[in-house]
Amino acid sequence: MRANCWMGRGKVEVQDVPDPQILNSHDAIVRISSAAICGSDLHLYDGFIPTMKKGDVLGHEFMGEVVEVGPEVRNLRPGDRVVVPFPIACGHCWACENELFSVCENSNPNAGMAEKLLGHAPAGIYGYSHMLGGFPGGQAEYARVPFADVNPIKIEDDLPDEKVLFLSDIFPTGWIGAEMADIHDGDVVAVWGAGPVGQFAIASAFLMGAERVIAIDRFPYRLRRVERMGADPLDYEEGIDIPDALRDMTGGRGPDSCIDAVGLEAHHATPMYAYDRAKQATRLETDRPFVLREAIRSCRNGGTVSVIGVYGGFVDKFPMGSFMNRSLTLRGAQCHVQKYLRPLLDRIQRGDIDPSFVISHHMSLDDTPHGYRIFRDKEEECNKVVLHP
Amino acid sequence: MTDEDRRRADRLARALGVASLGLGIAPLTASDVISRLCGVDDSRSARTMVRLVGLREWVHAVLLLGSRTPGPLVWTRVAGDAMDLSALGLAASNRRGHRRARILAVTAGVVGITVVDVYAALRGTRRRKPEGARAGTVHAAITVNRPRDEVYRFWRDLENLPQFMIHLDTVRDLGDGRSHWRATGPLGRTLEWEAEIIDDRPDELIAWHATEGMIAGNSGAVRFTDAPGDRGTEVRVTLHYAPRGGGAATAFTRLLGEHPDQMVRDDLRRFKQVMETGEVVRSEGTPEGTRTTRQLRQRPAQPLARGGFR
Numbered sequence: 001m002r003a004n005c006w007m008g009r010g011k012v013e014v015q016d017v018p019d020p021q022i023l024n025s026h027d028a029i030v031r032i033s034s035a036a037i038c039g040s041d042l043h044l045y046d047g048f049i050p051t052m053k054k055g056d057v058l059g060h061e062f063m064g065e066v067v068e069v070g071p072e073v074r075n076l077r078p079g080d081r082v083v084v085p086f087p088i089a090c091g092h093c094w095a096c097e098n099e100l101f102s103v104c105e106n107s108n109p110n111a112g113m114a115e116k117l118l119g120h121a122p123a124g125i126y127g128y129s130h131m132l133g134g135f136p137g138g139q140a141e142y143a144r145v146p147f148a149d150v151n152p153i154k155i156e157d158d159l160p161d162e163k164v165l166f167l168s169d170i171f172p173t174g175w176i177g178a179e180m181a182d183i184h185d186g187d188v189v190a191v192w193g194a195g196p197v198g199q200f201a202i203a204s205a206f207l208m209g210a211e212r213v214i215a216i217d218r219f220p221y222r223l224r225r226v227e228r229m230g231a232d233p234l235d236y237e238e239g240i241d242i243p244d245a246l247r248d249m250t251g252g253r254g255p256d257s258c259i260d261a262v263g264l265e266a267h268h269a270t271p272m273y274a275y276d277r278a279k280q281a282t283r284l285e286t287d288r289p290f291v292l293r294e295a296i297r298s299c300r301n302g303g304t305v306s307v308i309g310v311y312g313g314f315v316d317k318f319p320m321g322s323f324m325n326r327s328l329t330l331r332g333a334q335c336h337v338q339k340y341l342r343p344l345l346d347r348i349q350r351g352d353i354d355p356s357f358v359i360s361h362h363m364s365l366d367d368t369p370h371g372y373r374i375f376r377d378k379e380e381e382c383n384k385v386v387l388h389p
Numbered sequence: 390m391t392d393e394d395r396r397r398a399d400r401l402a403r404a405l406g407v408a409s410l411g412l413g414i415a416p417l418t419a420s421d422v423i424s425r426l427c428g429v430d431d432s433r434s435a436r437t438m439v440r441l442v443g444l445r446e447w448v449h450a451v452l453l454l455g456s457r458t459p460g461p462l463v464w465t466r467v468a469g470d471a472m473d474l475s476a477l478g479l480a481a482s483n484r485r486g487h488r489r490a491r492i493l494a495v496t497a498g499v500v501g502i503t504v505v506d507v508y509a510a511l512r513g514t515r516r517r518k519p520e521g522a523r524a525g526t527v528h529a530a531i532t533v534n535r536p537r538d539e540v541y542r543f544w545r546d547l548e549n550l551p552q553f554m555i556h557l558d559t560v561r562d563l564g565d566g567r568s569h570w571r572a573t574g575p576l577g578r579t580l581e582w583e584a585e586i587i588d589d590r591p592d593e594l595i596a597w598h599a600t601e602g603m604i605a606g607n608s609g610a611v612r613f614t615d616a617p618g619d620r621g622t623e624v625r626v627t628l629h630y631a632p633r634g635g636g637a638a639t640a641f642t643r644l645l646g647e648h649p650d651q652m653v654r655d656d657l658r659r660f661k662q663v664m665e666t667g668e669v670v671r672s673e674g675t676p677e678g679t680r681t682t683r684q685l686r687q688r689p690a691q692p693l694a695r696g697g698f699r
Contacts, residue, residue: 133674
């Protein structure tokens, strides 16, 4: 089959690779109809996530048709149309029973590797390093889906792919970002990063009752998009101090909730940026936590900072004093997608939201490397690329 | 290296520290005499250079005498020697006659000192033998989301163990608490031994020791307790490998790998997978399933060409 493979920093290639096989009795094989490139794939593309190997198949946002099931799969049959959540969950461990699917205790065969870096291991994730399981991803014609009786959601009506595809990651991720931010009616929410995940966080914040959402980014086309969604755009490249601007916009209080939808590759226009870049390049810190620092400093006293942007390892200059003395709450998660599949599908069916609004590009699988490049370099007003294998 | 080796290396390093102290005195107090002896008194910067060398010797002395484990710090002396030798080489290259002869004589002396320093530095940094090769204890724990009696029963059927213990090929129950174990060690070497259950308290504890074969003298125990809050069963494994096994103990610890704790923890994780999901979870990165010694040398996460169920 054809699949998009990681070939080193800054390089992906569509190659012929062997078809996936059933390896465990709960597996299914899915023929992929739509897949997407995620902002977090760009962290792999830029070489910031450890334990990737040349030839790894990328992609963790995908959906398609079940073509084969293992002997223990009871609730899926060939022909079923499914969306596959990006974290792999076993459905039986304590974490899964408590709906903490992205920290499933059984789905990461390389948990020992992850423990060394993270202390305890999170779940396996498709196409996202060996530390997170070494599972081939879904930017391919076929994918093996472990624990198929637990993970995928069956799409039984005729909703088109582009309306349900993002249930695999970015819609629930934006949603959990807003949920962890503890939003109440009338709140002001600031979202760093107006990419697709930030856009879903904004949409979710409004659905949860936020009165005002401020979106921080530097690309005019993205800021225009979020403005159309009803958010107030804030362009940090205009030389403004973000915490100052936010203080001003909120009458001196600061936003009630701050959402970091950027993660470890933050950009900013201050001398601290050079400091972080240099430390990251020399591996003195793995992540550039500028947004995290800014979100913590900006948040109102007693407010909540919610982190859905991906971090990989360690940060420094963490404003612990601000966090502790001002009674902040800091929450973070890889989204527990499985928990949100049904309720968010219901919302799509009811017409509360049409997730296809993020799509800017459709491409064939063979054009994936081009998609990575324009998404990373923000060319052609690239907002979200959907691949059609 | 043994602790005794380390102590000797540190003693040597401290002796060099004292020597550094002495070597620094003359250049600092009589730089003119030293530069004359070295044949470089024709250069105006020579006295400053000589004083700096003396000062540096004292830095070495402070480092070597001030550290509790000065062995590796001898490398700073080696670096200083390299500086001296290059400075002397430079000085020799643009002088003739008796000055050149003096420089070469001093150089010979410095080379001698360098040899001693390199020897001491190498001794001071020789690596310890890997932990795994020594006798010791391995401990690991995991929580399994199943009732205690079920977890105990599965483990008590020793023939189940190879399902999740990666180094085991087979365990045969010989009855009366005795069992025959077979494992593949490094380089495909087969290790076999017999074990005997020495304590068996249903739903609480199973303890065994090896009685015959390559790892006689080793023992282990697994304890089962209820996890708080209805979270299932806490499983704790302790393995002892005794020094009286000699070479056999070494073979056994090699079997456990360089990080025996990690290996046992991974075994327990697979035990949990089997108990909770019914099988060991495999990914294309580790398609071998229970044979996950391969975890250390993974292939890219590409689908398998052949395979499927093993």
